[in-house]
Amino acid sequence: MExxxxxxxxxxxxxxxxxxxxxxxPARFLKITDKANMEQYCxxxxxxxxxxxxxxxxxxxxxxxxxxxxLLVGKNFGTGSSREHAPWTLMAFxxxxxxxxxxxxxxxxxxxxxxxxxxxxxASTCSELFELAEKNPAMELTVDLxxxxxxxxxxxxxxxxxxxxxxxxxxxGVDQLGYILKxxxxxxxxxxxxxxTVPTSQLQ
Amino acid sequence: xxxxPPRTLFEKIWDKHVVQDEMxxxxxxxxxxxxxxxxxxxxxxxxxREKGLIVRQVGRTVATADHSVPTTDRSLPITDSMAANQLRxxxxxxxxxxxxxxxxxxxxxxxxxxxxxxxxxxxxxxxxVCGDSHTATHGALxxxxxxxxxxxxxxxxxxxxLLQRKSKTFEVRVDGQLRSGVTSKDIILALIAKIxxxxxxxxxxxxxxxxxRALSMEARMTICNMSIEGGARAGLIAPDExxxxxxxxRPFVPKNAxxxxxxxxWRQLPGDVGATYDTQxxxxxxxxxxxxxxxxxxxxxxxxxxxxxxxxxxxxxxSRRALARALEYMNLSxxxxxxxxxxxxxxxxSCTNSRISDLRAAAGILKGRKVNPxxxxxxxxxxxxxxxxxxxxxLPELFRAAGCxxxxxxxxxxxxxxxxxxxxxxxCVSTSNRNFxxxxxxxxxxxxxxxxxxxxxxxxxxxxxxxxxx
Numbered sequence: 001m002e003x004x005x006x007x008x009x010x011x012x013x014x015x016x017x018x019x020x021x022x023x024x025x026p027a028r029f030l031k032i033t034d035k036a037n038m039e040q041y042c043x044x045x046x047x048x049x050x051x052x053x054x055x056x057x058x059x060x061x062x063x064x065x066x067x068x069x070x071l072l073v074g075k076n077f078g079t080g081s082s083r084e085h086a087p088w089t090l091m092a093f094x095x096x097x098x099x100x101x102x103x104x105x106x107x108x109x110x111x112x113x114x115x116x117x118x119x120x121x122x123a124s125t126c127s128e129l130f131e132l133a134e135k136n137p138a139m140e141l142t143v144d145l146x147x148x149x150x151x152x153x154x155x156x157x158x159x160x161x162x163x164x165x166x167x168x169x170x171x172x173g174v175d176q177l178g179y180i181l182k183x184x185x186x187x188x189x190x191x192x193x194x195x196x197t198v199p200t201s202q203l204q
Numbered sequence: 205x206x207x208x209p210p211r212t213l214f215e216k217i218w219d220k221h222v223v224q225d226e227m228x229x230x231x232x233x234x235x236x237x238x239x240x241x242x243x244x245x246x247x248x249x250x251x252x253r254e255k256g257l258i259v260r261q262v263g264r265t266v267a268t269a270d271h272s273v274p275t276t277d278r279s280l281p282i283t284d285s286m287a288a289n290q291l292r293x294x295x296x297x298x299x300x301x302x303x304x305x306x307x308x309x310x311x312x313x314x315x316x317x318x319x320x321x322x323x324x325x326x327x328x329x330x331x332x333v334c335g336d337s338h339t340a341t342h343g344a345l346x347x348x349x350x351x352x353x354x355x356x357x358x359x360x361x362x363x364x365x366l367l368q369r370k371s372k373t374f375e376v377r378v379d380g381q382l383r384s385g386v387t388s389k390d391i392i393l394a395l396i397a398k399i400x401x402x403x404x405x406x407x408x409x410x411x412x413x414x415x416x417r418a419l420s421m422e423a424r425m426t427i428c429n430m431s432i433e434g435g436a437r438a439g440l441i442a443p444d445e446x447x448x449x450x451x452x453x454r455p456f457v458p459k460n461a462x463x464x465x466x467x468x469x470w471r472q473l474p475g476d477v478g479a480t481y482d483t484q485x486x487x488x489x490x491x492x493x494x495x496x497x498x499x500x501x502x503x504x505x506x507x508x509x510x511x512x513x514x515x516x517x518x519x520x521x522x523s524r525r526a527l528a529r530a531l532e533y534m535n536l537s538x539x540x541x542x543x544x545x546x547x548x549x550x551x552x553x554s555c556t557n558s559r560i561s562d563l564r565a566a567a568g569i570l571k572g573r574k575v576n577p578x579x580x581x582x583x584x585x586x587x588x589x590x591x592x593x594x595x596x597x598x599l600p601e602l603f604r605a606a607g608c609x610x611x612x613x614x615x616x617x618x619x620x621x622x623x624x625x626x627x628x629x630x631x632c633v634s635t636s637n638r639n640f641x642x643x644x645x646x647x648x649x650x651x652x653x654x655x656x657x658x659x660x661x662x663x664x665x666x667x668x669x670x671x672x673x674x
Binding site: 015016017018020022023026027028030031032033034035045050074075076079080081082083084102103104105106109110113114163164165175176177179180181183186187190191194196197198199200201202203 | 223405
C-alpha cells in the first residue's frame, strides 16, 4: 500500500445520502477474481446508460471529476454490502478521500485498509463545502493526514477523527496484517486454551 | 467473577475472545468460525500466496458456493464464463489451502448463512466472520457474527484473528405478541423504517423482549440477518431453550456429556441483570402490521395498508431529495398506497427468508391456489438440506402446482449475480434484504416483504395484504 499523507485536489460533490455499495459497484461486476481494471465499474449504472454510453449529466463524467481525488457525499456513505470492491473501484477512479457526515461501518473499515481516507466532518462543514463546490467547481481542498485536517480555500482548517493505529498504518503505508502476525505467541496461547472441538474438515 | 460489572451478551462474547489489547491499538479478536464464499475470497487467497502464508486453522474454516451459482439444472455447464471461473477459483483455492468446500453437487452446499446454523457450525458464544454483510444472521443463535472485507478475510485466513474496536451496544426491545399474518421480517423492516439505514452505525444490536423470545430460531435469523440494513454490523439474540432445541443433534454440535457441558456454558451468556446498553429502541409487537418497502433503501418501509410518505411530511431537504429520487426510480407517487400495485415477479428466497419455515409459510398460502398468470414466481431454497427437507414435505410439487418455479439453492435474485435477474422496469416483491437501485437487475424495482406477503402478492398479481387470505 502507498503511504498516505497530504494532497490537494478539486472536489466532486455528490449530495445524495445513503449511497450504497451497489451504486458504487453493481454486484454483477463482483465476478472478478483480481483487482485489475476496476476504474470502469465505479458508479457504473449512474455513469453509463443501458447502451454503455456515458451519461453526460452525471458529475463523474464531467471535466471537474478528471483527476479529482476528493469525493464529497451525503451521510452514511457506503451502506450495504461488505464488498471491498467498493473502495478498490473508488481508488481506481482516482479518489483518495471521501468526505461525509458519516460512513457505514464496514465501508469505513475497508477504505482504511486500502489507503482511501474516510473523512468525517460536522454537518455544518459538509453543507459549507457543498455550497463552495457548487459556486466554484475549481475549488481545491487540502487533506492532511498527519494533522488530521482539511484545509478550506479560506485558509481555515477543520479536523477529522481517525484512530491512531489506522493513521500510523496509512502514514507508513503498511498492511495491518503485520501487526497481527507479530502477536503469534498470544494467538498460540489463546488457541491452546480454546481447542477446536469439531473441526470443519469432518464434513468433507 | 462477582467483581465484574454487569455485562451484556455482546460484552461477554467480546471479553472471551480478546487475544491481546495494547494501548492505542485495536483489540486482537480471536475468530472461532470463518465462512468463505466465492465472491469476496479470491483476492484474499492471492494475498496469502504472494506473502507465502498458509491458512492457520482449516478446522475453523469452511467454504461454500452461493452467490454466483446458477439455480437452474446443475448438470448443465455454467454458461457465464466469469461465474464459472470464480467458482472454479474457489475450488482451486480450497484444495490448495486445505479448506473444506461445499461446491455445486455437494449435499451441504447452500447460502453461507443458511448452512452455518443448519449444520450446527454456528453456536452460541462464538465469534463468526465472513466476507459478507449478512453474517449478522448467525447472531440469532447468540454468536457475535459480522461481515468483513476481503483484506480482513486474508487476515483471518492467515491468523484466525481480526483487529477490531469494540462497538457500542444498542438494545432493540420488542414486547407483545405478533398478530396473525405478521412475521419476524415485519419486525425488522419496522425497526429499520423507524431508525433509518444509518440508525445502528457504530453499534451492535441486541434484540430482546417477549416478542423476540417467542420467535422460532429461523424467524430470529431473519431479524438478525437484516441488522446490517439498520447500519449495525451485528445483531444478537440471547440463547435460550429454543436455541438449544434447534441445535441439538446437528452435525457439528458437541455430543452427549460435551453437549450438556456446552449448554451449561451457553446458559451463562445472556446479559447480566443490571447490564446497560448505549442506546435503546422499543417496538410494540401488538401494533405491527405486515411491512413493505416502497423506495430504494430498506429504511423506506411502510405498513402494507399505509401510504408512501409525501415530500412535505419529511423534515429536511436531504431526505426530500432522497425520497424524490427513490420514487422516480421506482416510478411511484408520493402519498399513494401500495396495495393493488401490479408486480411482474415474486422472489421467495435469500439468506433472509429461504429456510424451511419460510417455504412452509409461503406454501401455506399457496396451497390449493394458483399464482396470477402474469406473475413469474421463483422459489429458491437456501440450501441443499432445505431442498431435501422441502421435498420430503412435498413442497416442490405444491409450489409447481400453484404455478411457481422451484429452483436449485443459492443467493439467486437477491443479488442477481447468477443470471436470475429482473428486466429494466419490472416490479418484484422479494423476501430478500435489499431494494437498492439495480440490486435485482439493472432498472429492476424491488419491494421487500415477508414470505407471506410475497405469496399473497403472487396469487393476486398485485401487492396484497396476506391477512385477507388467512
